[in-house]
Amino acid sequence: MSLHTITLALPRVLPQQNDCDCCAGHLVEALLGRAGVAQARLDTAGLVLEVDGQLVGDAEAEQLAREAAASVARRYDHPVFAVEGMDCADCARTLERGVARIEGVHYAIVNFATAKLRLEYDRQQTSSEAIAALARTLGYTLRLPELNDPSISNLQTETSNTQYICSVEGMCCAAESGPIELAVRGLPGVQQVIADPALARLSVTYDPRALEPARIVAQVEQLGFRVTQDQRQTTNDQRRASLVRGLWSFVSRRPKDISTFLCGLLFAAGWLGGMLGAPAGVAAGLYILATVAGGVLIARSGWATLRATRTLDINLLMTIAAIGALLIGEYAEGAAVVFLFALGNMLESYTMDRARHSIRALMSLAPQVALVLRPRTENQEPRTGPGHVISGSRSSVLGSLDEVAVPVEQVAAGETIVIRPGDRVPLDALVLAGESAVDQAPITGESVPVAKTAGSELFAGSINGAGALEARVTRPARDSMLARIIHMVEEAQSRKSRAQRFIDVFAKYYTPAVIGLALLVFALPPLALGGDWAVWFYRALVLLVIACPCALVISTPVSIVSAISRAARAGVLFKGGAALEAAGGLKALAFDKTGTLTVGRPIVTDIIENEELKIENSSIESDFSIPNSQFSILRLAAAVERRSTHPLGRAIVAAAEQRGLDIPPASRFQSHGGRGASALVEGQLVTIGNRAMFEYGALAPALEATLRELEQSGRTAMLVGCDGLICGVIAVADQARPESRATLAAIKRQGIAHVAMLSGDAAPIAVRVAAEVGVDEARAELLPDQKLAAIDELLARHGSVGMVGDGVNDAPALARATLGIAMGAAGSDAAIETADVTLMGDDLTKLPFALGLSRAARRVIVQNIAFALAVKAIFLAATLLGAATLWMAVFADTGAALIVIVNGMRLLRYR
Numbered sequence: 001m002s003l004h005t006i007t008l009a010l011p012r013v014l015p016q017q018n019d020c021d022c023c024a025g026h027l028v029e030a031l032l033g034r035a036g037v038a039q040a041r042l043d044t045a046g047l048v049l050e051v052d053g054q055l056v057g058d059a060e061a062e063q064l065a066r067e068a069a070a071s072v073a074r075r076y077d078h079p080v081f082a083v084e085g086m087d088c089a090d091c092a093r094t095l096e097r098g099v100a101r102i103e104g105v106h107y108a109i110v111n112f113a114t115a116k117l118r119l120e121y122d123r124q125q126t127s128s129e130a131i132a133a134l135a136r137t138l139g140y141t142l143r144l145p146e147l148n149d150p151s152i153s154n155l156q157t158e159t160s161n162t163q164y165i166c167s168v169e170g171m172c173c174a175a176e177s178g179p180i181e182l183a184v185r186g187l188p189g190v191q192q193v194i195a196d197p198a199l200a201r202l203s204v205t206y207d208p209r210a211l212e213p214a215r216i217v218a219q220v221e222q223l224g225f226r227v228t229q230d231q232r233q234t235t236n237d238q239r240r241a242s243l244v245r246g247l248w249s250f251v252s253r254r255p256k257d258i259s260t261f262l263c264g265l266l267f268a269a270g271w272l273g274g275m276l277g278a279p280a281g282v283a284a285g286l287y288i289l290a291t292v293a294g295g296v297l298i299a300r301s302g303w304a305t306l307r308a309t310r311t312l313d314i315n316l317l318m319t320i321a322a323i324g325a326l327l328i329g330e331y332a333e334g335a336a337v338v339f340l341f342a343l344g345n346m347l348e349s350y351t352m353d354r355a356r357h358s359i360r361a362l363m364s365l366a367p368q369v370a371l372v373l374r375p376r377t378e379n380q381e382p383r384t385g386p387g388h389v390i391s392g393s394r395s396s397v398l399g400s401l402d403e404v405a406v407p408v409e410q411v412a413a414g415e416t417i418v419i420r421p422g423d424r425v426p427l428d429a430l431v432l433a434g435e436s437a438v439d440q441a442p443i444t445g446e447s448v449p450v451a452k453t454a455g456s457e458l459f460a461g462s463i464n465g466a467g468a469l470e471a472r473v474t475r476p477a478r479d480s481m482l483a484r485i486i487h488m489v490e491e492a493q494s495r496k497s498r499a500q501r502f503i504d505v506f507a508k509y510y511t512p513a514v515i516g517l518a519l520l521v522f523a524l525p526p527l528a529l530g531g532d533w534a535v536w537f538y539r540a541l542v543l544l545v546i547a548c549p550c551a552l553v554i555s556t557p558v559s560i561v562s563a564i565s566r567a568a569r570a571g572v573l574f575k576g577g578a579a580l581e582a583a584g585g586l587k588a589l590a591f592d593k594t595g596t597l598t599v600g601r602p603i604v605t606d607i608i609e610n611e612e613l614k615i616e617n618s619s620i621e622s623d624f625s626i627p628n629s630q631f632s633i634l635r636l637a638a639a640v641e642r643r644s645t646h647p648l649g650r651a652i653v654a655a656a657e658q659r660g661l662d663i664p665p666a667s668r669f670q671s672h673g674g675r676g677a678s679a680l681v682e683g684q685l686v687t688i689g690n691r692a693m694f695e696y697g698a699l700a701p702a703l704e705a706t707l708r709e710l711e712q713s714g715r716t717a718m719l720v721g722c723d724g725l726i727c728g729v730i731a732v733a734d735q736a737r738p739e740s741r742a743t744l745a746a747i748k749r750q751g752i753a754h755v756a757m758l759s760g761d762a763a764p765i766a767v768r769v770a771a772e773v774g775v776d777e778a779r780a781e782l783l784p785d786q787k788l789a790a791i792d793e794l795l796a797r798h799g800s801v802g803m804v805g806d807g808v809n810d811a812p813a814l815a816r817a818t819l820g821i822a823m824g825a826a827g828s829d830a831a832i833e834t835a836d837v838t839l840m841g842d843d844l845t846k847l848p849f850a851l852g853l854s855r856a857a858r859r860v861i862v863q864n865i866a867f868a869l870a871v872k873a874i875f876l877a878a879t880l881l882g883a884a885t886l887w888m889a890v891f892a893d894t895g896a897a898l899i900v901i902v903n904g905m906r907l908l909r910y911r
Helices: 021-032 058-075 089-100 128-137 150-155 174-185 213-221 236-253 255-275 280-309 314-327 331-363 481-494 498-529 533-546 550-555 557-569 577-584 593-597 630-641 647-658 701-712 740-749 763-773 784-798 811-816 829-834 846-880 886-909
Strands: 003-008 037-043 046-052 080-084 105-111 116-122 141-143 162-169 190-196 201-206 226-229 369-374 394-396 399-407 416-419 429-433 436-439 450-452 469-473 572-574 588-592 598-609 666-672 676-681 684-689 716-722 725-736 754-758 777-779 801-805 819-823 837-839
Touching: 003 058, 021 037, 021 046, 021 058, 046 058, 089 105, 089 116, 089 128, 116 128, 128 141, 128 174, 162 213, 174 190, 174 201, 174 213, 201 213, 213 226, 255 280, 255 331, 280 314, 280 331, 314 331, 314 533, 314 886, 331 886, 498 533, 498 846, 533 846, 533 886, 550 557, 550 846, 550 886, 557 572, 557 577, 557 846, 557 886, 572 577, 572 846, 577 819, 577 846, 588 593, 588 784, 593 598, 593 725, 593 754, 593 763, 598 630, 598 647, 630 647, 630 666, 630 676, 630 684, 630 716, 630 725, 647 716, 647 725, 701 716, 701 725, 725 763, 740 754, 740 763, 740 846, 754 763, 754 784, 763 777, 784 801, 784 811, 801 811, 811 819, 837 846, 846 886
Parallel strands: 588 754, 588 801, 754 777, 801 819, 819 837
Antiparallel strands: 003 046, 037 046, 080 116, 080 141, 105 116, 162 201, 162 226, 190 201, 369 399, 369 416, 394 399, 416 469, 429 469, 436 450, 572 837, 598 725, 666 676, 676 684, 684 716, 716 725
């Protein structure tokens, strides 16, 4: 057997799941069983196959991989569900554990901060319906997010879709619409399903090449519903029916809120009855009813959790505490436990919704509809609405076209869109025609609108100014810069910080330990010391309530999601809690020079007149009058360099234009490679270049001294000659950013002990820039591997080092540093993927903001953890001493959770 090695890039064989490690693993497993495949493995280059060259060629190997990938895609599903009813962090862990125990589920990750469940399951072993059913037994509703949700858009595929709308008789609540959505979504070719129980309407977006409407109807009717043609409800009876359905939908969607309200009402009635002297039996009956009304859903959820995960959650603990209180005759306490717990959960849910709103606000930045220029089809009449023509024929750079309002997810890359004055940019695009100033603050955090002309890049979510623009779409909606930002912000919670990992481990052992302590408190004192069983049983119930770790578990994620959301609004992206925590603990920072501490392009710094600078021993005679001002020298040099594409030449032309000089035309332009350029300007030969360009004579000592001084200070000096006489010298250099020195000073005030500059540029230039910006250490003429070694040295000295660069050229150093920070990353996929933190705009002043925010987040996390642990410790001691009651324990636990949430949300207003 002759083995042959073939390497395939994963996107070629797994185009829809190229970032899924599980799918890549399944692909390897599938290929190992194929004939002619001796070995299959994954490495950094992609999929590596060792095949029998006599049986399988390169083309056959790729075909085998594609077939195996198609089989994997058919077998494994990766849905992302929005979770409704998840109002505490412990709930998230319960749902995650429950779903993960289902046979066929390979992983389940619940992001509490964003209320999303991501999972992979084997369609041959389970189904999304079974997963949703388990979630319902636990008290949660799973829904598929909208198709245009940018955070999951990477899971969608681009197709030519058709929409089917029908009425579903009998669908009147969320419990019925959920299974319908999940069942229809399982059909081939389905892209979006929206079941609206309020209108009893089902809307399905699907690929007509893979699915017929009859199949959708059959799938719904198999669930016991009747499908009818969609009609507008216009009669009063129909409107009343719709109102009733809407009210029922509200009640069914928020059963916990209704239960809490009823429990509170009965509890208040019992308390008032006792205060007004009602018979004890009446008050007790009202308390018992309140306990039942508020506790039924809690008990059902706790029991379902016990069956699904074999663990005791807070719902079951509260149920046991409430039942125990009723058994010992503490009816008011039992009702208070249930009501305060339910009320606390409801308040936590609403408070967390406010934190999640910061992410939803990002999603609303980009409009849902784009104006696309498309040719009018034959006999087409103007219409209105999404996907319809909204204006008559018009003339554009592409000819006579119509402006068509199209949902952004249906606009393909390469199409031309129109952005009217004041509109938000719907998609990433490149300007074709028009001029305007665009506010990019939502993406890059820039405070000043940026001028856009033909060839300029536009980002989805930015706001157009007073000019109209036509632009070519460069990325579909699912891949836009805004979509990537939202996806990163949402997924940042999955990259846990050390504090978060500590809390997860602590909570895992804390709750069982307290439950064990409660059992000992109940049994040990009566058995060993002859204590009263009822007294110690009551204290054990209080300990069960204290076993709830909600405040502790939620203390970290709410702080992290608040900080990351705040940073994203300012144009700073943190890749998760680990990056946020690392930024707050940096002791030293290393900066690349070019484009980071400097503007990244040469500018004119000096223009020196000739004075006594003449060529010695020159035999060239000229009647040309030497220019007698700096402006005259610059004007002539710019006339020559206007024909050049060299960066130094562009710097000279830019300097002349900035000073408003009238640049004369030039003819007979010649570029002298490596030396300079020359041209006829106003009848005279003007030459600009280095020493080698003027090799026909020795330079005057004064001129030589001037050149040496300029070069030693890190500038590039160019001689300007006029008909053989040196008119003067123009020096250019890459200048430090105006804000660099102040930024580094602000960074040091925040606790950064050492700032270094690592440059690949010449030593004189690096020394000059280092002196201007105020770094503690400057290293020059470094190759990428030498920058890497420098980072290793800094790590050995300081322990925690951040590297600030462009995210591409400095990739090794960025990867090696404790924290890699990329500047000006908007539009650069490589920078976003490489760095741990990306500053979207080319604004160095965002760095102190990012470091300050991370330090503030660390302080808030420590405060929250300390507070939550202190509350638990105090109530453990108070319980053992008999000073704590059930309602006090519930009130303290709920209050602690709300306090840490509100404290974490303060980071949303950080400045």
